[in-house]
Amino acid sequence: MAILPILIHPDPRLKTVCEPVPDMSDELRTLADDMLLTMYDAPGIGLAAPQIGVLQRVIVMDCVKEEGAEPKPVAMFNPEVTASSDITNVYEEGCLSIPEQYAEVTRPKLVQVRWMDRDGKLQEQEFDGLWATCVQHEIDHLDGKLFIDYLKPLRRQMITRKMQKLKRERARKAL
Numbered sequence: 001m002a003i004l005p006i007l008i009h010p011d012p013r014l015k016t017v018c019e020p021v022p023d024m025s026d027e028l029r030t031l032a033d034d035m036l037l038t039m040y041d042a043p044g045i046g047l048a049a050p051q052i053g054v055l056q057r058v059i060v061m062d063c064v065k066e067e068g069a070e071p072k073p074v075a076m077f078n079p080e081v082t083a084s085s086d087i088t089n090v091y092e093e094g095c096l097s098i099p100e101q102y103a104e105v106t107r108p109k110l111v112q113v114r115w116m117d118r119d120g121k122l123q124e125q126e127f128d129g130l131w132a133t134c135v136q137h138e139i140d141h142l143d144g145k146l147f148i149d150y151l152k153p154l155r156r157q158m159i160t161r162k163m164q165k166l167k168r169e170r171a172r173k174a175l
């Protein structure tokens, strides 16, 4: 297993609509394992394949936050929201591709999601609370959408400029 570098916004790969994965394979299981390792290392509660430059519809999550609680890693292949509630919820979201920037985003409070699991079986389940926010945020990544796309243009531009500066600084340090 490997910890992979996470792409930082702005990057054209983070704006791409990703391809569905074909049938389950060892390569896809390894990809999910590497993504989980990368997510836990960051640390974060969710990661989508385009964030590591793989333009396929794969996401991983673990929204268990309580200290000492059992981890609950979830890997989803070709996830899709099949139903969502009219009731909304506001969360202060962040993103591993937009480090140290947070903003309130309104999304449906409950979502029904269907996906293929690591054994190639179809699963369908309802998510609530932080899990619901996280799964919607990650599925957005597969459609080239970031949480800052929900913000007003001025705020989005400010964050993008900060990220461009961060990337320039990191590139200089790498020389």
Ligand SMILES: [Zn+2]
Residues within 6 Å of the ligand: 094, 095, 096, 097, 137, 141
């Ligand atoms: Zn994200």
